[in-house]
Amino acid sequence: MVxxxxxxxxxxxxxxxxxxxxxxxxxxxxGAMFGGGGSNTVLGATGATTVLQKLxxxxxxxxxxxxxxxxxxxxxxxxxxxxxxxxxxxxxxxSIQDAAPAAAVPGSAAPGATGSTGSTGMTSPGAxxxxxxx
Numbered sequence: 001m002v003x004x005x006x007x008x009x010x011x012x013x014x015x016x017x018x019x020x021x022x023x024x025x026x027x028x029x030x031g032a033m034f035g036g037g038g039s040n041t042v043l044g045a046t047g048a049t050t051v052l053q054k055l056x057x058x059x060x061x062x063x064x065x066x067x068x069x070x071x072x073x074x075x076x077x078x079x080x081x082x083x084x085x086x087x088x089x090x091x092x093x094x095s096i097q098d099a100a101p102a103a104a105v106p107g108s109a110a111p112g113a114t115g116s117t118g119s120t121g122m123t124s125p126g127a128x129x130x131x132x133x134x
Contacts (some may be wrong), residue, residue: 002073009066016059107117
């Protein structure tokens with residue numbers, strides 16, 4: 001079914017390109033190409049609808065319909081990339097501390113220690129101040 005819709009879509013695309021290129025421009029002067037060749041009406045001067053314009057309109061409708069149908073068909077057939085991955089056999093770490101060991105920073109005290117000094121001789125925030133000479 002998708003192959004049939006894709007084939008009709010490609011044919012409509014090629015037909016739409018050919019029909020647009022076959023149509024006569026509204027005006028022959030170079031300024032009309034950029035919108036300079038209109039009349040005083042709101043949408044410009046339009047005459048009777050030609051056969052090429054009717055065919056172009058139908059080719060555009062068929063092209064749009066096929067594009068919608070193809071997108072709906074691909075949405076129903078698509079699967080997530082995660083569905084194709086194998087299941088993990090190892091247990092995942094349950095917390096951040098299980099994932100990586102704590103690294104000791106030189107000159108810093110352990111998180112729960114009080115009253116310790118680092119390599120600089122300064123006390124940590126929770127430490128008691130050293131007493132001077134009595």
